[in-house]
Amino acid sequence: MSEPERDTPHVPAPSLWPIGFAIGIACVLVGLVVSVPALIVGALITLVFGFLWVRDLFGKHPVRSAASGEPTPAVATVGDVDQNVDRATFLSLATIGVGGLIGAGITLPVLGFGVLPSFVGDGIETKDVDLGPISNFPEGEYVIATYLEDPDQGEVTRRTAFIRNNGRTEDDVPSFTTLFSRCVHLGCPVQPNGPIDEEARQEVNGVELRPVLAASFGCPCHGGLYDSEGNRSAGPPVRSLDRYEFSIKDGNLILGRLFSVGDVEGTGAKARISKYYRAYPGVHVDGIEKWLYPIPTPGSTS
């Protein structure tokens, strides 16, 4: 591609400022999603490199004057041409610049609207669920609790929890095992392995409660198997079943936010649970693989 007879110095020299400018814009976009400090750093990078770029384009650059000052005729010709095309070049650059600004002004808000709502917490707040009096949960026995997380949105928010009353801990605090039914392999509904006592089925405030003799939990999709504490005992899951935070208000069992569990040592009221921010199914929360997922699931930490 090289044409020696036209090999003249590039005037002005190719600028690296646009690359820094682009990196700054990228930092701003990432910062909008991840954190405010990154946003500020990105904005600073953008401003600095943008200023340098603009100065480079329109200012008297030392390279330019040095090149046109050279006495060789070829460069002198280039200088003459430069004088003649200055207006055209300026208009081209102005058209590109103004067009780019208008385009960015239209595109960025639209892109933001398309992408950002998924990340700033819209639609990911979980509501507390009232499962009714704790007397409905016999000690040492699992109960399948099925409820609508958001009755306004209907069936699509139907969730299932496996609740076991463990009595009281050594510190005399009520203890419940509160497993979320979604498999931590890829999110299918886990089933309790054991007979369901349909006779004892009851409905409390729209929550369906069915006692079950569950020795383990199995997933119908890909064969994941969990023991009675939610620990993975076989199959593809990478951690233990997710659990709910819970509280007791006026004698009622209230389910709160979900969290992820690395593994559980011990059983029942003596269980020691390694607790992590809620992660998507299939995502490691502990071990060496957790380094592949450095960012907590959006909305899980707020």
Next chain:
Amino acid sequence: MALPDSHPGVDELMATKSTRRRQLEAVALYPVDWVEERSGLVGYTKWFLFRKVPSDISWAQTLGAASLTAFLVQAITGVVLAFYYKPDPASAYASVQNITEEVTLGWLVRGMHKWGASVFIILMFFHMARTFLFGAYKYPRELNWIIGVLLLVLGMAEGFTGYLLPWDNTAYWATVVGININATGPIVGPFLAQFLQGGLNIGPDTLSKFYALHMLLLPGGIMALIGLHLYLVVRLGVTSPPWSATAAGRMRPETNGAREGLIRTPAPAPPDGNGDGDG
């Protein structure tokens, strides 16, 4: 497929035509000429359709056109289905039942769209296999292979987003699994899943988002890429099969006898300097 520009004896044939026939032809061709003079579209259409192709091509080279036809069937049936489909959790399932059970010929159009989706993907794979096995991805057609791969990815994305729309249990749980597979991607995975379902679980936003992706964004991308794909096919020509006795591709005058495309036998420079194909 290949029409000769001129043929020995055509002029003699024209001379024998009756005056009346020539007048009729002039009347028929007048609107075509009118459009051509004002747009040049007739020339472009000829450039697109009336191309020279290797003499030993076979049905194997029709798989691309078959994929295109399958996509057009999906596009047309999809538009008609959108007349009756309601992308809202409360009514999506019922509207699909309505299409299948109540709307006249709805069962047929929905069936065409459902089974046609698989046909489209399968034909793209066959087309890809033909291109690979015939070596038709080699210079200068690498870019067209890349565009084809993007088309395959977009086609699969169409399948993924379309699968949720019937809003039955299969659709719901398959999409749960599909989104969570996305989430297992290192570093970007959770962001991707978060974008796709717009929350920590599939909800109403997921359905309308998948609907918009399925019928606006992805088909638009596919149409644009098909345009590029076809442009490159016309520009670069059809590759002759590996067992072809003649060298493939258009003459490249600047390299004295070498040809574009798949080169098997170095062709001797023709004495008159004319190629046997015009691309």
